[in-house]
Amino acid sequence: MKPAPFSYHRLQTVAELVGLKARLGDAAVILAGGQSLVPMLTLRLSRPEHVIDVNDIVEMDHILPEQDGLRIGALVRHQHVAESAVVATHLPLLRRMAGGVGNYAVRQRGTIGGSLVLADPAAHMPLAALLFDARLVLRSARGVRTAAYRDLYRSPLNCALDAGEVVVSVCFPRQPEAMRAVAEMFHVTAGSFPALICAVRLVADAQGGLAGLTIVVAAGAVRPPVMEGMFDDLRGVRPDAALRGEVVRRVVAHMGGLIGQDAAGRYLLSVLEGRMAMCLAGAAGDTKEGAGA
Amino acid sequence: MIISLTVNGEVRDVAVEPHYLLSDVLRDRLDLTATHVGCEQGICGACTVLVDGQPARACLLFAVQMEGHAVTTLEGGAPSVELRALRAAFHTHHAQQCGFCTPGILMTFAAYLRDHPDCDEAGVRAVLGGNLCRCTGYGPIVRAIMAASAALREVADV
Ligand SMILES: Cc1cc2nc3c(=O)[nH]c(=O)nc-3n(C[C@H](O)[C@H](O)[C@H](O)COP(=O)(O)OP(=O)(O)OC[C@H]3O[C@@H](n4cnc5c(N)ncnc54)[C@H](O)[C@@H]3O)c2cc1C
Ligand code: FES
Ligand code: FES
Numbered sequence: 001m002k003p004a005p006f007s008y009h010r011l012q013t014v015a016e017l018v019g020l021k022a023r024l025g026d027a028a029v030i031l032a033g034g035q036s037l038v039p040m041l042t043l044r045l046s047r048p049e050h051v052i053d054v055n056d057i058v059e060m061d062h063i064l065p066e067q068d069g070l071r072i073g074a075l076v077r078h079q080h081v082a083e084s085a086v087v088a089t090h091l092p093l094l095r096r097m098a099g100g101v102g103n104y105a106v107r108q109r110g111t112i113g114g115s116l117v118l119a120d121p122a123a124h125m126p127l128a129a130l131l132f133d134a135r136l137v138l139r140s141a142r143g144v145r146t147a148a149y150r151d152l153y154r155s156p157l158n159c160a161l162d163a164g165e166v167v168v169s170v171c172f173p174r175q176p177e178a179m180r181a182v183a184e185m186f187h188v189t190a191g192s193f194p195a196l197i198c199a200v201r202l203v204a205d206a207q208g209g210l211a212g213l214t215i216v217v218a219a220g221a222v223r224p225p226v227m228e229g230m231f232d233d234l235r236g237v238r239p240d241a242a243l244r245g246e247v248v249r250r251v252v253a254h255m256g257g258l259i260g261q262d263a264a265g266r267y268l269l270s271v272l273e274g275r276m277a278m279c280l281a282g283a284a285g286d287t288k289e290g291a292g293a
Numbered sequence: 294m295i296i297s298l299t300v301n302g303e304v305r306d307v308a309v310e311p312h313y314l315l316s317d318v319l320r321d322r323l324d325l326t327a328t329h330v331g332c333e334q335g336i337c338g339a340c341t342v343l344v345d346g347q348p349a350r351a352c353l354l355f356a357v358q359m360e361g362h363a364v365t366t367l368e369g370g371a372p373s374v375e376l377r378a379l380r381a382a383f384h385t386h387h388a389q390q391c392g393f394c395t396p397g398i399l400m401t402f403a404a405y406l407r408d409h410p411d412c413d414e415a416g417v418r419a420v421l422g423g424n425l426c427r428c429t430g431y432g433p434i435v436r437a438i439m440a441a442s443a444a445l446r447e448v449a450d451v
Contacts, residue, residue, distance in 0.1 A: 008311035008357050031358075038353040039334040042314070051311070053358055079347075103423025105341050105348040105401060190422030192336060 003041035010053040014139060014168055017054060021164045022141035024050050030166060031055070032075060032114035035106050060113070060168055065090055069174045071137075074113025074167040078125070082107060091132065091172055093181040093199070097124040103191040113167040116149060121156040121221050122193040124185075129153075130226050131181065131199045131216045135171045140164040146171075155223050178204045178211070182282035184275035195219070196268055198251075198275050202239065202283035209236040210243075215251055215276075219268050220259030227254060239284035248276045296360050300325065301369040309356045316340045316351035319366060327367035327396045331425070338424035341397035342366050348401045367396040374448070376403040378441040388437035390428035398424045402438050410449065412442055 028050035081098035331337035
């Protein structure tokens with residue numbers, strides 16, 4: 001199949017973009033990297049009257065370290081994040097996640113903003129944004145607001161922007177010194193979405209005990225859950241092998257309830273069990289077992 | 294609408310509709326049929342061309358988007374040193390059978406070898422994951438790319 005006809009608009013500024021979005025409403029879709037939108041148009045899963053090309057909007061293409069974290073423009077390509085020295089310094093795991101997206105050609109065009117708005121349940125950048133509690137800077141004709149991606153990402157393929165809103169940038173909060181983040185990806189076929197991603201963010205206290213633990217898992221077609229509160233009772237405990245085993249058990253049990261226990265689900269859970277243990281060992285600094293990141 | 298496309302260094306004016314894919318315009322309007330079309334969903338890599346020097350799926354771009362950008366296809370008039378090295382190595386190592394996947398692989402690695410002169414086999418295999426080949430089993434392709442990379446390093450050392 002081929003895309004259905006549409007009117008094409010190529011804009012240069014965010015001000016023009018929010019103006020046109022306000023005028024055209026739902027009849028218009030934004031074209032960023034096109035790595036997900038164009039297949040949807042070609043399969044005619046989407047037939048917009050208007051397509052707004054944002055690839056020239058340079059004010060959405062920057063990576064800036066700021067006081068409270070790292071700001072990444074919505075139009076920044078995955079490959080740019082994957083090769084950015086600034087990202088490597090501030091959030092090495094984010095860099096690794098961007099480098100895992102799809103394949104080399106897809107990464108040259110696909111953007112962080114497009115990925116986060118699409119909210120594919122198997123995708124890398126949404127998972128990283130959930131793990132680090134990233135905020136999106138959103139603009140519309142009504143003004144600017146900031147919203148937590150965890151709140152916007154309601155369900156698979158549903159990032160709940162308000163009418164006429166566009167993503168201008170993404171802010172990843174500054175991390176404490178004693179933070180370690182590790183992820184594992186499991187692919188069935190190379191060059192495309194992984195079947196499973198699990199990621200751990202561990203903050204240690206001065207005595208080496210747990211001060212904070214966040215785990216996000218992308219598996220099955222569910223919105224990746226952010227597992228955090230369910231480890232509150234483990235605060236202060238050293239992340240030794242016994243504790244890590246307990247965490248793995250809780251995570252596998254939680255995911256089992258979400259993705260089901262058919263043959264495919266059971267297989268994914270068995271992979272999760274092994275990868276989760278590797279992530280936790282890496283985050284706890286146990287390099288004998290850990291993959292590190 | 295009429296757009297001006299810069300393809301292989303030449304400016305070509307061509308009548309298109311906004312919903313025409315770059316892959317179709319290259320093949321059907323400009324007779325540049327080295328760009329192959331397999332899946333039209335970004336997966337197979339057969340349609341990979343260079344946009345401003347970097348690999349991109351021609352099936353995931355609209356031709357209108359390319360005004361102001363430089364598109365390079367395998368037909369490119371003055372092939373880069375990387376492309377020439379790859380072609381020679383593909384020949385030596387029998388890295389193609391039906392040849393359907395070959396243009397996309399050559400374009401991808403012409404850019405990759407340029408940007409990663411010290412690449413290793415693991416890196417090459419990871420990038421090749423973005424190009425499907427139904428014939429060769431990939432072994433000869435990996436060997437050819439590694440040989441091209443080594444040949445380019447030798448040239449660079451002289
Ligand atoms: C073969 C293949 C393999 C892939 N594998 C992976 C993978 O392993 N992991 C992964 O994470 N992704 C993968 N992807 C998807 C890729 O990461 C895309 O880049 C991403 O999903 C969408 O980004 P985009 O810039 O291409 O957005 P587009 O396709 O242009 O747009 C996606 C959606 O976001 C909206 N949008 C875009 N920008 C904005 C904005 N600034 N404000 C508001 N709305 C906006 C669009 O209107 C559209 O609805 C793959 C894609 C392909 C083709
Ligand atoms: S035809 Fe474009 S990637 Fe398959
Ligand atoms: S040589 Fe036939 S698909 Fe690769």
